[in-house]
Structures are given as C-alpha cells and as structure tokens.
Amino acid sequence: MKRVLVTGADGSIGRAAVSVLRAAGYGVTGLSLRYDHASTADRAVVGDARSAADVTAALDGVDAVLHLAAIPHPSLGTPEEVFENNVAATFNVLAQAGQLGVRRAVIASSINAFGVPMNVNAVEPAYYPLDEEVEADIADPYSLSKSVDEQSARMAWRRWGTDVIALRFPLVKTREELLRFAARAENDPATMAREGWAYLDLRDGVRAIIAALESTTPGAHVVGLAADDILIDRKTDELLREYAPTVPLRRPVEGRASLVDTTRAQELLGFRPLYSIHDQAVSAMTT
Template sequence: MTEGDLTGRRVLVTGATGRIGSVLVRHLNELGALVTTLSNQADPDLKADRVLVGDTRAEADVANALEGVEYVVHLAAIAHRDAGTPYDVYSTNVVSTFNVLAQAGAAGIRRAVVASSINAYGVPMNHHDVAPAYFPLDERIPVDIDDWYSLSKQNDENTARMACRHWGINVVSLRFPHVHSPEALLGQSEWYRKDPVQGMREGWAYLDSRDAARVIELGLTRPVEGAHVVFAAASTTNAPYRTEELLEAFAPRVPKLRRFVGREVPMDLTVARTLLGFQASYELDLPTLNLPAGST
C-alpha cells in the first residue's frame, strides 16, 4: 500500500458526527474514498457514500456497517470522564472498541485506526496531586490512572493489541491531546495565558482537527504492521510562554530528559514521524511572552 492510496476503497468511520469524525469524513471524501459512517445520531450535514445510524456496542449494527469495508476508523466514544456516569463512560467505550475491532478482525479486515487519548496514561484527569513521570511525554511513560475514562482508553489500547494478536488486524491507536478548530484552540491558548498550570499534565499539547484527519489517513495508508500506540500533536505548545519556563514554574521536580527550544511541545513525537511520516501542518501563530514573575 502506498501513502494516500484510498481512492475507491471503502472506509468505515464510527463516531462520524463528532469533532474529529466530521472533519475526517470530508477529508476522506476528498481523497476519493467510499465512506461508510456509523453514528448514534443523524446529522443532515454529514455527507458520505453510506450513512448509518446505530450503536457501536450492538453486534448487528456493527456487522451491517462493516459490509464491504476494507479499513476501519473507530472514533465513537463518550469523550470525557464527566460526560456520563462512570459505568456508562467506561462500558460504552470499552465495549464499542472491542465490538468494532473483534468483528473487523474476524471479517479479515487488516487495518484499523482507533482514537485513543493522551488520558490513556492517566495523569491528566487524575484527582491526586500528581505530575508526569518525566518530560517529554512519550508512549512508554508510566501509567497512573484513577478515573474511568482514562481506564477505558488504556483498555482500548489493550483491545487493539489483543485483536492484532488474535486476528492479525494491524491497529494504530492515536493518543490525541486536545483536538479542535483553530478558533477553539486560540480560546484555549488564552486560558493558558491566564492560568498556564492547567495545561502542565498534558504538556500544553494540542492538535488542529485537520491534522487529526491527516494523521488518521496516514494510520490507514502507511505500511504499518502490528499494534502501535502513537502520540500525535502539534510541535509547539498552546501556551504563549517558553516551555523551559513553564516546566521550571509548574513542574520543577519532574525530570527533563532533554531541553526544549522556545514553545516546543514537551512531547516526544518521534514515533509519529518515523512510523507514520506525520508532522502537524496547522500550528497556532502565538507570540512568545515572558512568564509573569511569581507564576507557580
């Protein structure tokens, strides 16, 4: 398979009406893919070759959606710890991922991309006074989970490894940071300007929705074998301060494995570059300000 080779290929996108899904469907349409969508609600603005409304937890709905499919993108999930009861968030996410990957693997589909999350390592939503084990964040960072959403994303990655081992389906699990439109990301940047400590556990990382669509495309089309976890983010932070100053102020006891230049994101993006050939194209053009004196 060569990069970008999706013309005429049928791709299932679950969660297609969501923030990433709606942008991805447009992107895949532009690439000439035949897109099947499976969402839990109708959206009159959603344009795809085959539009389905159903539940990714339901065996029959997923089996119907997988008809004729060659590639799967699984985005459907309850996307936050507080967007439902702990039972609903955890059970919805893990059952959906298992159902989609198990049926895809059993059907002989050989490539899937799953939306994991930066929260899969547990620290960002942790209720305790914890910090990352080190910076830059990477795919091997120790896990410290105390919430059901983060646990669901960690177990989604486990499901991907199981499905790969059992059925031979190659899966890329993308650990997304905050993904949104440029306007919303600018709003978050203003929040971090006023209260930068809020972004420390995520390394002030972000990704434009258009770049999320692009990295998903690469996850489908690059010659990747096995089950892989990949951090995907912009190369700069969403805070208008120098990264070294932010870390010194808000994570002074966290080991730094290297130094950071300017607003460089304290996240190791090597796997995204080497495995998928991905580098973000849409980055915020922010001024670099001096961190106010006394910031802690």
C-alpha cells in the same frame, strides 16, 4: 483500501475525517448513534458501535476501520457509563472487523491514556517530553477506558491479524476553538501542565488519521501526537520551572517546543504536524 468505516462519524473529528476521505476518493460508511449535522459520507448509517449487528451491517464492503465513537470525557456520564461504553464499543468494532477479515484499523486513544492529566491525586508525569511508554497512574474511568482500548488493539492484532494504530490525541480543535482554549489556559497554566500544554490542529488530526489508515506498518502500535509547539504563548522551559519544577526533562527544549515526543509518528507514519496556533513555520514539507 477503497472503503472506510468511520464510527463516531457525526463528531467533530469524525465529520472532518469523513470529508477528507471522501475528497481523497475513498468510499466512506459513517456510523453514528444519530446525525445532528449533514454527513458527507456516501453511506450514512444510524447505529451503535457497541452493537454487533449494527457494526456487522456497517462493515459491508469495508476495507479499513476508523473508530472514533466514544464518550470523550469522564464528566459526560457516570463512571460506569463512560468506561463500559468506550471499552465495549472499541472491542466490538475491532472484533467484528477482525472476524470479517478487515486487516487495517485506526482507533482514537488519548493523551489521557497514561492517566496523569485527569488524575484526582496530586501526581505529575514521570518525565517530559511525554512518550508512549511514560509510566501510567490512572484514577478516572475515561483514562482507564483509553488504556484498555490500547490493549484491545493489541489483542485484535494477535487474535485476528488486524493491524491497528491507536492514535493518542491531545486537545484537538479547529484553530478558532484552540485560540479560545489558549486564552483560558493563559489565565491558569496549571490546568494543562500535566499534559504538557499539548494540542493539535484539527487539520493535522485528520492528516494523522489518513497517514495511519494508509500505513502498511504491521502490528498494533500506540502513537502519540501533538503540534510542534505548546498551546500557551510562553517559553516551555519557563512554564516547566514554574508549574512542573520537579519533573525530569529528558532533553532540552527551546522556545515554545512541544512536550510530547512524536518520534514514533514520524517513523511509523511519516507524519509531522503542519499547523501551529502561533502561525510559526511548522511544516514537515520544508524540514
């Protein structure tokens, strides 16, 4: 792998990923509808991830794809716009890459792909910790789009032999942004209960992306991600008793332990998070 195409290259995760990839010595082609920030990509392209022509041109000389382009929340467009944009962009990027012989892709899925966190109905997860097989209950266009994206990844592998990792990101922000989110969540913990108060430091998000791009694992896989602890500075079991008392807990949790099972990330990608909003020693290099 010498050159990576990054779609959504001007987004927060996209900019961070481009910078780290460049620092690691990779050539990076960035694709974005527009650039509101200076890009560190050595080839910055303005284009639409839904356009076959734009994506084909951006794929010139590319060995792997990181697809991040999306409308990231159902409130940022009509239901039709959110669903159609996200699904069309993911399918198009994977299809053009597959037809051109690109054999490695990483796409951004979401913890919302199982539908419960954004569900308008009074539903709860089937169990904690959340894993990639948790039962889906979808009632919004964004969550539906991410679920379909994961199916598109499987299709790309079966149709073109493209190995695809779909990363289920939780809340991913810089430490400073996470602290602000944590302060709001402390005031109303119920708002994040259905996603298990999950988060991931942006630096770990990019580390997971690099691990997925450099992985030689064949096939199409959905991989859940989260920090090793929860966003709120309270004990996890106390929060569960108060805000999710009827949700089965599949294994005991101690302290601020995460409610996302990241076993697959560890086994397939060799990835464990390093950073905690609570500054605890969360280091895969020392455990």
